[in-house]
Amino acid sequence: MRDIIVLGSTGSIGVQALEVIAANPERFRVVGLAAGRNRELVEQQARAHSVQHVALGAEAAAELVRDVACDVVLNGITGSVGLAPTLAALRAGRILALANKESLIVGGSLVTDIAAPGQIVPVDSEHSAIAQALLAGEHHEVRRLVLTASGGPFRGRSRAELADVTPAQALAHPTWDMGRVITTNSATLVNKGLEVIEAHLLFDVPYERIDVTVHPQSIVHSMVEFVDGSTIAQCSPPDMRLPISLGLDWPHRVAGVGAPLDWSTASTWTFEPLDEAAFPAVALAKQVGTAGATFPAVFNAANEQAVHAFHDGALGYLEILDTVRAVVDRHEPHEMTLEGVLGAELWARAEADALIGSR
Ligand SMILES: NC(=O)C1=CN([C@@H]2O[C@H](COP(=O)(O)OP(=O)(O)OC[C@H]3O[C@@H](n4cnc5c(N)ncnc54)[C@H](OP(=O)(O)O)[C@@H]3O)[C@@H](O)[C@H]2O)C=CC1
């Protein structure tokens, strides 16, 4: 039996995690829940799962992680506010099933330095796929990681054709049903940029050996190419319950958690290069990832501000990346301490807000 704390229990990842846990009561038990503002739903979840420990807000979530014994902390909070709970889970010696990619990206070495080997289990579908594929060889035998991207709702459009797209259009993801921020990030390809940094930090592969290919069907969740020319891919219908279940009990599989592929009907899987002119986010992410220090935190924080402004009607779609780039270009890196990272984030949010306000 594994005791689980679910952070972000009221969101897309959290709700699906609770489904996996409820369907496998002989294997998993929830011992703590944390949410942001949705008190009604988290209290309902606590009653349904007989959970005594509930927290609201990121600081309270970190406190919950420190105070309540468990085997696994699933971090499904959205945004870099998930950093404190991520650090708390690692310091408490818990397995961290990590959906909240932002905490790893902004924390960088602050997170990787305190994580024991295998302590972070990726829940992000691409990174779960890569972790599964890596079981096929040794680290020194890896030639490259290939992350798949759906391409989002605007795949195939030129930069000019992106000028007038609306928040509602950006939220119409072609293959996944996710929260608002990550869905918007999929539409700008910022999500894929963040995932390249996430892959570098999780798997210790240099940026020049991490590629992105556009695969609109979201069936191949990512791939590892080995030195002998073999490529190992992980494939399944797009359903986050599979990587969530692996996160809860890595590397063991939960029978029936996802539907298998249907090989009895004709289907086509396609791959195409990313249009970097229309979607410059991956190149910018590689630039900030390579620069390191507080640059990834600034990239993420400026993007979070710009995404909120886009949904508030204060910024156009193309201005999201323009704003992020302008903030990154002005950044003087801070020291890689927690104070340095939080200071850089504050600076980036203020800088982004000023740019947004001046438009
Ligand atoms: N959804 C998906 O399929 C995937 C998501 N991810 C990643 O997983 C994370 C969660 O995404 P997703 O579930 O889609 O997001 P949602 O927006 O659906 O859910 C976000 C969750 O975070 C909680 N939250 C927000 N702010 C705070 C806070 N200050 N303190 C505590 N909790 C907070 C929300 O609580 P409340 O609603 O109560 O305010 C909610 O439970 C993100 O990092 C995302 O990138 C990665 C891969 C796939």
Ligand SMILES: CC(=O)[C@@H](O)[C@H](O)COP(=O)(O)O
């Ligand atoms: C399900 C998941 O892991 C998301 O991060 C997904 O990858 C988003 O799809 P995009 O490939 O469109 O960013």
Ligand SMILES: [Mn+2]
């Ligand atoms: Mn992903």
